[in-house]
Amino acid sequence: MADNQKMWAELGMNLEMHDMLCEVLPGAIGDVFMSQENRPEAMDYFDMVLADVHGLRPSELVEFRKNGGKVFGTFCAYVPDEVIFAAGGIATGLCAGSQFWVPGGERYLPANTCPLIKAMLGARFDKTCPFYRLADIYIGENTCDGKKKAYEILGTDVPMHIMDLPQMKREKDYLKWADEIKDLIKVVEEVTGNKVTPEELAVNIVKINNKRKALERLYKLRRNECVPISGTDTLLISQIAYYDDPERFAAMVNKLCDELEQRVADGVNLAEGKKRILISGTPMAIPNWKMHNLVETSGGIVVCEETCTGTRYFENQVDESGETLDEMVQNIANRYMGINCACFTPNTGRFDDVVRLAKESKADGVIDVNLMFCQTYDIEGRSLEERCKAEGIPFLGIETDYTDNDAQQLKTRIGAFIEMLG
């Protein structure tokens, strides 16, 4: 589309290099999504967003900025979108799920850094992602050492604000996170020039809750004996959740859920003859569809993701009863501190989540997938495996990156695991 080329040029993107990404993505989308049979009709919205992933939403953000709006780039499920939208800004996730960006990141980072972090820097410094070009400021968080240090490097090229996430869950840590959210409010007020009022914050707490509720509805539908949607399609939806307009996104997910309810009633079952798999572990940023594609072409169907591109993103709502700004901020803090990330110690809440979700989604087995060099999740994997085994849940641990090199080896391991499930 000619419109996109003009926009990308105006955003200062490296068109020649970006062209190389445009060259490979349509093939990957064809293989992963269009090869699927019996997809829900209402996936068409998400297919549209994906097909024009660097055109559709970026063009909306360009218009928003032309009218004085400010865009906040985020990297993590802990950053409270409510606050940003309450100041009249727009929060957008910054995707970092492609091997295409990794070599660019390795120019700035040690090779033994997780691919997500390398892709972050590659996308920014190679100028090959419009979202990275559009954001007026990035909001980082200290959820791992790699990110903390990488943000320092990103900060040489773009304004950054880092949120100091506590790493324990004591009462004082919840209060500390509320303080960090108050600091974020000051930042968004300064950048946008708008005050975060209790009225606006209340409206946006409801707005973001509605987005989470829509995703929760989608995930609950996958728990049925008849699974009406593939894990791969659901993963795409979770990835899009990070950067789409929240109200439109919630409406589209609910429209899809209406259709899925009918499919369940009609007995449409994509799980027939397949083993139900829960995937846990590190986030799968767009366009990382590797594990889902491998599982769902090896006799399995993914029925739940205990990841940041899964349940961690939407489980638990912000209490909407707060009246003052302080009450609302504490309620927001309480909700986000309820996310169980491996950066916390202890993090047994995550093991409880995996066991609960495995039971709720009737999973035949758990595959714990960790990005290479993600130390916290990698170390935690052993304890998670012990807990799953104690609960009688078959478990497979996998460490991988964004390359295709290990795909066939992984397929053999996943195939053997699924076969073992009987």
Place this chain on the structure above:
Amino acid sequence: MAEYLHYYILFQNHTDATAMYRSLKGKKMYAQISPTPRELSVCCGVSLLVHGEDVDAIKEIAENENLAYLSISGLNNTFDNTRHKYG
């Protein structure tokens, strides 16, 4: 028999693509929203994958309903979920 495995309708912008998609779906015709294959255009963006046997009818619909598109092109590409190339 169609000459190519797949046929794509190419557009100037996603608004035109959406209008065509809605029209075809409203007539219960097959149309799949797709990224534009690189072989057909150097510009990324949305295209519509349609059945080869519907191409003549689609051209007629577009003319009758004043639906804009750039071209309809065939391509012998395959969708292989076991290729495991992710980009």
